[in-house]
Amino acid sequence: MKTVGVxxxxxxxxxxxKAIERAGARAIEVRSAEDLARCDGLILPxxxxxxxxxxxxxxxxxxxxxxxxLEKPIxxxxxxxxxxxxxxxxxxQASLDLMDIAVERNxxxxxxxxxxxxxxxxxxxxxxAVFIRAxxxxxxxxxVRVLAEYGGDPVWVEQGRHMVTTFHPELTExxxxxxxxxxxx
Amino acid sequence: MYLSDDFRLKVGLxxxxxxxxxxxxxxxxxxxxxxxxxxxxxxxxxxVPADIRKEGGVARMASIRIIRDIMSAVSIPVMAKARIGHFxxxxxxxxxxxDYIDESEVLxxxxxxxxxxKRGFKVPFVCGARNLGEALRRIAxxxxxxxxxGEAGSGNIVEAVRHIRTIVKEMKQLTVLxxxxxxxxxxxxxxxxxxxxxxxxxxxxxxxxxxxxxxxTPADAALVMxxxxxxxFVGSGIFKSEDPETRAKxxxxxxxxxxxxxxxxxxxxxxGEAMRGLDVAKLPQEELLQTRGx
Numbered sequence: 001m002k003t004v005g006v007x008x009x010x011x012x013x014x015x016x017x018k019a020i021e022r023a024g025a026r027a028i029e030v031r032s033a034e035d036l037a038r039c040d041g042l043i044l045p046x047x048x049x050x051x052x053x054x055x056x057x058x059x060x061x062x063x064x065x066x067x068x069x070l071e072k073p074i075x076x077x078x079x080x081x082x083x084x085x086x087x088x089x090x091x092x093q094a095s096l097d098l099m100d101i102a103v104e105r106n107x108x109x110x111x112x113x114x115x116x117x118x119x120x121x122x123x124x125x126x127x128x129a130v131f132i133r134a135x136x137x138x139x140x141x142x143x144v145r146v147l148a149e150y151g152g153d154p155v156w157v158e159q160g161r162h163m164v165t166t167f168h169p170e171l172t173e174x175x176x177x178x179x180x181x182x183x184x185x
Numbered sequence: 186m187y188l189s190d191d192f193r194l195k196v197g198l199x200x201x202x203x204x205x206x207x208x209x210x211x212x213x214x215x216x217x218x219x220x221x222x223x224x225x226x227x228x229x230x231x232x233v234p235a236d237i238r239k240e241g242g243v244a245r246m247a248s249i250r251i252i253r254d255i256m257s258a259v260s261i262p263v264m265a266k267a268r269i270g271h272f273x274x275x276x277x278x279x280x281x282x283x284d285y286i287d288e289s290e291v292l293x294x295x296x297x298x299x300x301x302x303k304r305g306f307k308v309p310f311v312c313g314a315r316n317l318g319e320a321l322r323r324i325a326x327x328x329x330x331x332x333x334x335g336e337a338g339s340g341n342i343v344e345a346v347r348h349i350r351t352i353v354k355e356m357k358q359l360t361v362l363x364x365x366x367x368x369x370x371x372x373x374x375x376x377x378x379x380x381x382x383x384x385x386x387x388x389x390x391x392x393x394x395x396x397x398x399x400x401x402t403p404a405d406a407a408l409v410m411x412x413x414x415x416x417x418f419v420g421s422g423i424f425k426s427e428d429p430e431t432r433a434k435x436x437x438x439x440x441x442x443x444x445x446x447x448x449x450x451x452x453x454x455x456x457g458e459a460m461r462g463l464d465v466a467k468l469p470q471e472e473l474l475q476t477r478g479x
Contacts, residue, residue, distance in 0.1 A: 009441050010225055012200040031441065046201050047225065048261050054223035055441055058434070078201075091260055105260055111198055111284035112307050116190040132197045133262065133284070171197055 002185040005030035005039035007065070009055040011047020011079060015170040016178075023178035025185070033064045040185045041073040044080025046132065046168050049105070052079060053094060062096070069098040073161040075181040081164035082135050089138070099159045100141025103166075107136025107153075119150045119167075127174050129155060129167035137166060186304060186327070187391060195309030195329030198262065198284065199393040202226055202330075202416050206406070206440050207395075208433060209233050209420040212251065213258040215429070222433035226262040226284070228418065229255045234291045234338030234474070235421035235460065244292040246274040252281060264311070269478055270296025279308040285330070287311050288323075290477035291337045291420070298479060303327030313397065315348045315475055317355035321376030321384070324392055331390055333414070334475040335398015338421050340462030342405045344475060345398045346412065352394065353413045359385040398475070401426070401459045403439030403452040410443035427457035 004020045006013045008029035020027035020043070030036050042065070044052070056062045068074070069084075076084040085095050087102040108115070111133055119129040129150060137154045140146065148156035148165075156165045156177070161184055169177035186192055205225025210216040216227050231247040232240065246267050256263045262284035267274040269288055274295070278286050288301050290313050303310040304327035313334035314320035320331045333352070335345030359370060359381065367385055371378040383391050396414030400406055401422035409417060417440055419433075426432045435452040442448035470476070 008204065010204040010223075012203060014203065015200060031445070047203070048201070048205065050220060050261055051205055051223045051225045051437065054221075054434075054437070058223075058438065110256075110282045111194075111262065111309065112279070112282055114194045114198065116194060130193065130197055132194060132201060168197065171193070171200065 001026050002040045002182065003028060003038060004041045004043060004182065004185070005036060006043045006045055007052065007080075010051045011045040012168070012170060013045045016043050016045045016077070019170040019175065019178045020182070022173075022175045023182045025182045032059070033061060036061075036064055036068055039068075039072070041075070041181065042068060043181070044074060044076040044083050045170070046078040046080065049079040049082040050093065052083060066096050066098065069096065069162065073163070073181065073184045074098060075162070076164045077168055077170065078132065078134055078166060081137070081166055084162060084164055086141070087139075099162050099164065100144055101137050101157065101159075101164070102139035103135040104138050105135050106133050108134055117150055119148050119155060121148050122146065127169070127176060128172050130171045131167050134166045191307065192327075192329065196392050198309055199311075199330040202262070202395075203393060204440060205416050206433075206437050207264065207416065207418045208423055209418070210255060210424070213254050215424055216255045216259050218430050219423070219433055220259045220261050222430060223437035224261060224433065225416070226264055227255065227259060228264045228266065228287060228420075229283075230266055233421040233424060235340070235425050236338075237291060238338040238472070238474075246271070246278065246292070249277070249281060252278075252283065256282070266292050267301070268292040269294040270299050270301060272301045275301050275306065275310075279306055283308065285309050285311055288328075289313065290334055290474050294477050300326050300479070311395070313475075313478060314352065316351045317384070318374035318376050319478065320352055320390060321374060321380045324380060324390070325377050328392065330393050330395060332395040332397040332418055333409070334478070335396070335400070336465045336468075337398045337474050339399050339465050339468075340401040340422060340425070340460040341465050342399045342401070342408065344465055345396050345400065345409055348398075349396055349409055349412045349414055356384050356388055356390070360388045400436070401462060402456070403435045403449055406436050406439040407443035407449055410440060416440065421460055425460035432456055432459075
């Protein structure tokens with residue numbers, strides 16, 4: 001069985017741990033480089049990207065996660081998508097730069113603009129997308145594949161081994177997004 | 186109500202705040218220090234609880250200018266406090282667009298019998314609780330996050346410990362009871378049977394359970410998280426200490442590594458003086474903030 005690490009510095013890592021188990025892989029919480037070394041893939045969960053960046057930096061994990069991403073798959077949701085992006089705006093901040101996407105933080109506005117939407121998937125069907133103070137993907141580079149859109153913006157994309165969603169499938173019972181990530185391992 | 190999209194979104198934001206530290210701030214400068222130190226949200230207010238306690242008078246919702254300035258200065262969620270029962274302060278804060286409202290015992294209550302009916306709001310609410318009955322009544326009214334009350338502005342962790350231990354113990358007790366016993370417990374707790382049954386089946390609250398009231402050190406934060414809190418609020422503990430920036434970073438680290446004593450040791454070094462703190466047992470009954478709320 002493959003092992004998926006969930007970065008557990010801050011955020012909804014517990015919900016991701018359960019979602020990974022529903023998708024048929026083993027999940028562990030990652031708080032150190034030693035934890036990371038045991039993983040076949042990594043999830044950067046939802047939460048506050050500024051908090052995660054700070055802790056990654058203080059704990060000397062920024063480089064470890066970046067190096068991990070050069071070899072193994074990473075899936076980022078919401079704050080995790082912000083961390084993986086090439087470019088971050090509103091406001092500008094540092095990132096791991098592992099995917100060729102530009103994201104705008106809090107793209108829909110504040111919490112009162114958070115929403116749950118039915119989103120069609122490109123290969124048929126639809127799913128329930130939970131957006132919470134979500135970012136918007138404003139630009140994608142060549143080689144980035146859009147798997148779902150909402151309101152004309154990509155909300156689920158992948159590039160090579162990496163994947164992001166700006167919404168939170170871990171807050172639903174639907175295992176399809178996590179299953180797709182597990183299949184990448 | 187608990188399966189509605191609105192309620193799921195409210196709880197969803199609370200989920201995103203787990204493992205983090207929500208810091209009380211009174212101006213843009215403090216909010217910026219908090220964000221840079223890694224706070225997962227800030228609570229905008231006019232005076233921190235320690236000053237409210239010292240200065241007395243009626244403590245109300247913060248001035249709109251302060252909250253608005255803080256909202257434009259930071260990118261993390263901004264919360265603000267409304268008085269218990271003051272649903273029009275809450276409406277004003279909702280119109281302003283704050284991300285969470287704390288219906289808080291730290292402010293002077295506006296209603297001595299009723300809390301706000303939080304179900305009719307789009308903005309989520311957090312409420313304080315000292316025991317399970319209080320927590321479930323607040324959830325029934327629509328709170329999407331519970332925090333222990335502790336004793337705000339005291340710098341003394343003893344009440345937060347008492348409250349988190351009480352809530353966790355009362356939840357454990359429900360899990361071994363039969364259906365007819367739960368009906369009786371619902372009456373004892375003064376809480377709806379539906380919620381009592383949910384807790385009995387799941388052994389936890391249906392919304393995230395955070396801790397507040399008296400957290401002053403990294404070890405305090407780790408202690409309440411060990412006891413079952415999923416994140417912490419730090420009120421006076423940071424900006425009433427000698428070196429707020431260092432202390433803020435240290436508490437953030439402690440909330441992540443609450444299970445790792447070596448990391449807690451790192452977080453606890455070179456902190457400067459903590460806030461002075463009060464012996465809660467020696468406070469006159471009428472000065473306790475935790476007894477506000479019904």
